[in-house]
Amino acid sequence: MSRAIPTPGLPPTAALLPVTVDVIGLTVRGGVLQVLLVQRLLEPFAGVLALPGGFVLPDETLEAAAARELVEETGVAPPGHLEQLRTYGPLDRDPRGPVVSVAHLLLAPAFGLPAAGGDAADVAWHDVRPLLAGRGGAGRALAFDHARILADGVERARAKLEYSALATAFCGTEFTVAELRSVYEAVWDVRLDPRNFHRKATGTPGFLEDTGRTTSGGTGRPAALYRLAEAAGDPAAVVLNPPLMRPDA
Amino acid sequence: MSRAIPTPGLPPTAALLPVTVDVIGLTVRGGVLQVLLVQRLLEPFAGVLALPGGFVLPDETLEAAAARELVEETGVAPPGHLEQLRTYGPLDRDPRGPVVSVAHLLLAPAFGLPAAGGDAADVAWHDVRPLLAGRGGAGRALAFDHARILADGVERARAKLEYSALATAFCGTEFTVAELRSVYEAVWDVRLDPRNFHRKATGTPGFLEDTGRTTSGGTGRPAALYRLAEAAGDPAAVVLNPPLMRPDA
DNA sequence: CCAAAAGTGTTCCGGGTACACCCATGG
DNA sequence: CCATGGGTGTACCCGGAACACTTTTGG
Numbered sequence: 415m416s417r418a419i420p421t422p423g424l425p426p427t428a429a430l431l432p433v434t435v436d437v438i439g440l441t442v443r444g445g446v447l448q449v450l451l452v453q454r455l456l457e458p459f460a461g462v463l464a465l466p467g468g469f470v471l472p473d474e475t476l477e478a479a480a481a482r483e484l485v486e487e488t489g490v491a492p493p494g495h496l497e498q499l500r501t502y503g504p505l506d507r508d509p510r511g512p513v514v515s516v517a518h519l520l521l522a523p524a525f526g527l528p529a530a531g532g533d534a535a536d537v538a539w540h541d542v543r544p545l546l547a548g549r550g551g552a553g554r555a556l557a558f559d560h561a562r563i564l565a566d567g568v569e570r571a572r573a574k575l576e577y578s579a580l581a582t583a584f585c586g587t588e589f590t591v592a593e594l595r596s597v598y599e600a601v602w603d604v605r606l607d608p609r610n611f612h613r614k615a616t617g618t619p620g621f622l623e624d625t626g627r628t629t630s631g632g633t634g635r636p637a638a639l640y641r642l643a644e645a646a647g648d649p650a651a652v653v654l655n656p657p658l659m660r661p662d663a
Numbered sequence: 664m665s666r667a668i669p670t671p672g673l674p675p676t677a678a679l680l681p682v683t684v685d686v687i688g689l690t691v692r693g694g695v696l697q698v699l700l701v702q703r704l705l706e707p708f709a710g711v712l713a714l715p716g717g718f719v720l721p722d723e724t725l726e727a728a729a730a731r732e733l734v735e736e737t738g739v740a741p742p743g744h745l746e747q748l749r750t751y752g753p754l755d756r757d758p759r760g761p762v763v764s765v766a767h768l769l770l771a772p773a774f775g776l777p778a779a780g781g782d783a784a785d786v787a788w789h790d791v792r793p794l795l796a797g798r799g800g801a802g803r804a805l806a807f808d809h810a811r812i813l814a815d816g817v818e819r820a821r822a823k824l825e826y827s828a829l830a831t832a833f834c835g836t837e838f839t840v841a842e843l844r845s846v847y848e849a850v851w852d853v854r855l856d857p858r859n860f861h862r863k864a865t866g867t868p869g870f871l872e873d874t875g876r877t878t879s880g881g882t883g884r885p886a887a888l889y890r891l892a893e894a895a896g897d898p899a900a901v902v903l904n905p906p907l908m909r910p911d912a
Numbered sequence: 913c914c915a916a917a918a919g920t921g922t923t924c925c926g927g928g929t930a931c932a933c934c935c936a937t938g939g
Numbered sequence: 940c941c942a943t944g945g946g947t948g949t950a951c952c953c954g955g956a957a958c959a960c961t962t963t964t965g966g
Contacts, residue, residue, distance in 0.1 A: 427720055430679035433753075433763055472678050472761040475752040501750045501765050503725040504682075512721040514763070515681055516750050592917080610956065612919060634917025635963040656912075656954070662904075687948030841945080859929065861946060884936040905927070 430623050431504055432513050435480040436467035436560070437498065439492065439520040441539065442584045443604035448539040449564060450520075451556070452487055458509050459557035465564065466537065467515065480518040488537055493603040494522025495583035495650055507559050519567045521583040542568060543603070570602055576659060579621055579652035582642045588625055590637035591615055602660045611658075616640075618654055680753055681762050683715035685809070687748065687816035688741065688769040690788065691833045691849040697788040698813060700805070707758050708806035714813065715786065716764065729767040737786055743771025743794075744832035744899055748816050751883055758807055768816045770832040791817060792852070821850055825908060828870055828901035831891045837874055839886035840864055851909045860907075866890075867903055873890040 439450030453462045468489040470479040477496060485491050499519045504512035527537055545556065546565055555561060574580045575598060582589070584597045595611045598604075616622055623643045628636040642649055688699030700712045715736040726745060734740050748768045753761035776786055794805065795814055796821040804810060823829045824847060831838070833846045844860045849852075865871055872892045877885040891898055 429681075429718055431682045431719065431721060432678075433680045433682065469678060470680065470753065470763075472680060472753055475754050476750065476763075477752070477916080497751055501725065504721055505724050514719075514725075514765075515735055516763075576744065589917090607956075607958090608917085609919070609958080614955085616919095630964085632917080633965060635919080637918060659955080839945090856929075856931090857944085858931080858946070863928085865946095879937090881944080882938060882942080884943060884946080908928085 421619040433470045434467050434513060434515045435470055435483055436515050436517045436563060437480050437484055437496075437520055438465060438517060438564055439484065439522065440542070440567065440571055440584075440601075441494075441522050441537060442526045442597050443524045445596050445600050445604070447542040447568070447600045448524075449542050449545065450488070450537065451540050453536040454557055462555070463540070464557035465517075465560045476516050477518065478507045480516075480520075481654070484520065488525075489528040490525065492520060492522050492525055494520055494525075495580060495648065496520050497650060499563070499570055502559060502563065515563075517563045517567065519570055521571060523582055523584055523586055557630060568601075572660065574650065575601055577654050577657040579642055579649040579654065582649045586625075588627075588639045588641050590629060590639060591622075592637055594622075594640075598658070598660075604661050604663065614658060618656070618658070620652055622655060681718045683762060683764045684719055684732055685714045685724060685764050685766045685812060686729050686733055686745075686769055687714060687766060687813055688733065688771065689791070689820055689833075689850075690743075690771050690773045691786060691846050692773045694845050694849050696791040696817070696849045696852070697773075698791050699737070699786065700789050702785040703806055707882065711804070711806040712789070713806035714766075714809045719738070719765070725765050726767065729765075729769075733769065737774075738777040739774060741769060741771050741774050743769055744829060745769050746899060748812070748819055751808060751812065764812075766812045766816065768819055768821060770829055772781050772833055772835055817850075821909065823899065824850055826903050826906040828891055828903060829897040831898045835870065837876070837888045837890050839878060839888060840871075841886055843871075843889075847907070847909075851911060853910055856912075863907060867905070867907070869901055870903060 415417065437450070441448050441450075450466060452466050454460055454462050454464050466482045466483055468479075468486070470476060474482065476498060480496060481491075497519050499517040502515045502517065504514050507513055507515065524539070527539070542564070545561065546568065571580070581594055581597045581601070585593055586603075590611050592608065594615060595606055595608060598611070599606055616624075620643050622640040625639045625641055627639045629639065630636050643652065686699070690697050690699075699715060701715050703709055703711055703713050710774075715732055717728075717732045717735070719725060723731065725747060729745060730740075747794050748766040751766065753763050756762055756764065769912045773788070776788070791813070794810065795817065805813065820829070829842055830846045830850070834842055840861050841857065843864060844855055844857060848855055849858070860871075869892050871889040874888045874890055876888045878888065879885050892901065
């Protein structure tokens with residue numbers, strides 16, 4: 415098995431492998447957790463839904479590669495929070511041979527997608543629930559090992575909402591407590607008590623900041639508008655203490 | 664930059680990268696958290712301490728590669744729990760060029776190492792604390808970006824002790840509550856109340872199982888010997904509910 | 913006035929912390 | 940009988956869950 419050595423100085427035992435990034439792009443639309451999927455054009459798995467992704471170039475970081483692939487496949491630069499999830503080993507992933515894939519998690523407010531059938535493959539939001547439930551069942555399956563990767567990503571998102579301000583990554587810059595609660599309910603797939611959630615969210619130090627403005631036009635009393643507490647460039651860096659705990663279920 | 668394509672069928676945009684595994688091997692000896700380090704024989708960083716690791720072969724999983732490297736560098740097959748930590752991008756890691764490294768975390772009881780100056784590089788246990796504190800300070804630095812990787816690994820270990828039974832991975836198959844507490848104290852670098860810890864550890868369902876046997880010979884009352892609750896092949900899979908929380912500090 | 917959603921006050925209770933106290937062994 | 944560490948009982952207190960109640964808008 416002879417391979418070109420790209421970098422002088424690396425020992426001859428240095429086998430080279432194709433390295434890809436896959437992106438689990440999550441959003442909350444209509445109170446439901448959704449994931450960004452593409453329909454594959456080429457074999458293997460032509461026509462099957464898959465996570466967006468592609469090969470890492472040698473002169474970019476993993477995160478930059480994930481961001482670049484998102485731009486290439488969606489046509490826009492998505493807002494939101496991007497972080498590495500985990501890496502899936504070279505074996506039993508791609509029928510063409512060994513491939514290492516570094517999965518990334520994107521948590522973003524719902525953003526517009528180019529009209530279906532655009533330049534790349536068909537890209538659209540899909541409800542997460544049937545994709546998780548349909549292990550080998552009724553739901554449409556995902557290509558490669560992407561069902562497993564999606565499950566890992568959703569679990570990471572669920573866990574991180576507990577002890578960080580990451581839920582705000584699903585919202586716009588300003589949002590109501592009810593919108594934030596809707597994010598928690600969608601991601602955790604539970605009902606939360608609006609009154610206790612309100613007290614908890616507004617009472618946690620370093621989490622929310624009142625803008626002084628309110629909503630208008632809706633039915634019922636107007637809601638105060640909040641934003642993520644300032645000096646928090648990355649909502650993942652905000653440690654919620656005490657955490658917002660999900661019910662035992 | 665021309666590269667050989669190892670697998671027919673992959674698109675020509677598929678750049679190949681050297682992929683390595685690094686292992687953060689943690690243990691608790693004498694009430695102190697320690698990490699397994701090698702002294703590098705070759706440039707770059709010849710003579711500098713580094714995490715053990717090496718290149719991934721195309722026909723093995725990432726975890727298998729990590730386990731293989733451990734055997735090669737320590738001369739023994741270490742016991743304990745091995746899990747993937749995270750992956751460090753191709754840039755600004757190795758002066759020789761882009762390298763992707765998948766870091767793994769090993770939590771193990773203290774195991775013997777071959778006599779210093781054995782077959783591979785000099786491998787030994789080192790206290791973790793000065794390596795974390797000596798950011799750019801007094802402590803001896805680690806090669807490459809290994810100081811950062813070590814910090815990430817220790818933080819993962821600290822977090823996982825809270826809500827899983829992973830602390831038992833540092834112990835033998837049978838251990839006392841005091842030994843288990845010593846693990847928590849070493850990893851978290853705190854003092855814990857022995858009485859409350861005892862109640863908490865023995866009272867958490869699915870965690871500990873009384874063997875019925877006790878220690879003997881030490882000073883004071885003999886301690887009951889426990890083992891990890893059965894049907895728990897992997898202690899990381901045991902969810903502690905409620906968790907053992909580390910003090911705020 | 914009524915419906916609906918926002919926001920507050922209050923009660924109950926489980927679990928963590930602090931610490932007094934008893935138990936079992938070696939010397 | 941004393942020192943040492945193992946193990947239990949208990950009182951206090953904080954924070955989450957449940958839910959009654961008030962506030963503010965539109966119709």
